[in-house]
Amino acid sequence: MRFIPAESLVEGMIVGKSLYDKNHNLLLSEGSVVHSSYVEKILKLGYQGVYIDDEVSKDIVVKDVINDEIRMKMIQTVKDVCIYANGSNSNTKETKEKIDKGLDITKKLIGNIVEELLMNKDTMVNLIDLKFFDDYTYFHSVNVAVLSIVMGVGIGLSKEDLFNLGLGAILHDMGKIFVDKDVINKPSKLTPEEYEYVKKHSEFGYKYLKETYQIPTAAYVGVLQHHEKYDGTGYPSNASRDSISLIGRIICIADVYDALISNRPYRAPLLPSEAMEYIMANGGLMFDVNLTRVFARKVAPFPVGTYVQLSNGYKGIVSENYEDACMRPQVKIIMDPEGKRIMPRFIELKDDKSLRSVTVSAINNI
Numbered sequence: 001m002r003f004i005p006a007e008s009l010v011e012g013m014i015v016g017k018s019l020y021d022k023n024h025n026l027l028l029s030e031g032s033v034v035h036s037s038y039v040e041k042i043l044k045l046g047y048q049g050v051y052i053d054d055e056v057s058k059d060i061v062v063k064d065v066i067n068d069e070i071r072m073k074m075i076q077t078v079k080d081v082c083i084y085a086n087g088s089n090s091n092t093k094e095t096k097e098k099i100d101k102g103l104d105i106t107k108k109l110i111g112n113i114v115e116e117l118l119m120n121k122d123t124m125v126n127l128i129d130l131k132f133f134d135d136y137t138y139f140h141s142v143n144v145a146v147l148s149i150v151m152g153v154g155i156g157l158s159k160e161d162l163f164n165l166g167l168g169a170i171l172h173d174m175g176k177i178f179v180d181k182d183v184i185n186k187p188s189k190l191t192p193e194e195y196e197y198v199k200k201h202s203e204f205g206y207k208y209l210k211e212t213y214q215i216p217t218a219a220y221v222g223v224l225q226h227h228e229k230y231d232g233t234g235y236p237s238n239a240s241r242d243s244i245s246l247i248g249r250i251i252c253i254a255d256v257y258d259a260l261i262s263n264r265p266y267r268a269p270l271l272p273s274e275a276m277e278y279i280m281a282n283g284g285l286m287f288d289v290n291l292t293r294v295f296a297r298k299v300a301p302f303p304v305g306t307y308v309q310l311s312n313g314y315k316g317i318v319s320e321n322y323e324d325a326c327m328r329p330q331v332k333i334i335m336d337p338e339g340k341r342i343m344p345r346f347i348e349l350k351d352d353k354s355l356r357s358v359t360v361s362a363i364n365n366i
């Protein structure tokens with residue numbers, strides 16, 4: 001399986017990983033054939049691209065940290081909770097019961113992911129963004145939860161702490177439901193006043209969760225602090241270093257990374273490797289440097305399935321990543337420096353001494 005940017009999709013390609021429409025129904029199911037009518041739809045929805053299966057990538061396995069079914073269930077549950085909490089009947093007993101039920105399902109799903117990741121401690125995240133514009137916040141919340149739990153596993157947190165971390169992470173932006181939608185969805189730059197107003201969402205979310213529902217303290221403190229920065233330049237309290245809770249410091253990194261790799265109506269996404277550079281460059285400044293190191297071990301800057309160019313001019317598809325050498329993946333080479341297809345072969349940038357000077361220099365569209 002490999003990832004193809006939406007603009008490079010061609011009729012007849014076979015879908016490797018299902019895509020969903022606005023209502024979370026299947027748009028393209030795994031194994032189906034791409035028709036030209038779908039390409040426009042995919043671009044319009046905001047998808048960056050599609051995983052496809054073809055001859056050259058049939059031996060490349062893209063492992064997801066959580067399966068599609070759980071991911072879509074989590075997205076839908078968070079969306080339901082937010083919609084109920086934001087509705088005109090949000091204070092009725094009936095709505096509160098619905099939100100309670102949604103939060104119970106969320107807690108259960110977070111618990112399952114924690115169990116799963118604790119059993120697979122070596123898991124690296126190969127995250128290529130597959131969000132669509134409309135439900136950005138909910139897709140983003142699930143990604144932030146997964147990235148946060150993976151980091152938490154990386155630093156050896158207990159099961160209980162991982163649960164609180166995951167819960168805080170998935171609810172981190174819930175306060176946005178109390179901010180005017182027109183401001184949240186404004187496609188252009190916010191005015192200074194609007195920005196100050198949007199910044200209130202972390203306090204709104206914290207207060208709402210604290211006062212209304214049975215949520216562990218550590219989780220809602222994480223919600224409050226997810227925009228605090230290690231160097232004290234964040235909000236709402238300009239807290240710095242250890243005065244920001246560990247959960248807050250973790251969610252902050254996951255939140256920024258996933259936002260950077262996301263396709264937004266007003267800006268193009270960064271490549272995972274570019275977003276990783278941003279996180280690493282801010283270690284000790286905006287972010288806790290020890291946590292950025294863990295992040296770089298657990299999240300692949302060149303995710304499995306992406307098409308890359310090496311500094312020696314050869315091109316290929318990333319086929320494996322290694323926790324101890326995230327910039328030196330295994331690559332299935334398929335094209336020579338002149339652009340001619342060659343007999344595919346796997347190279348190990350990590351171990352092959354003859355390739356020490358070769359680096360992954362770019363990710364190209366096919």
Ligand SMILES: [Fe+2]
Pocket residue numbers: 172173201202226227
């Ligand atoms: Fe936020």
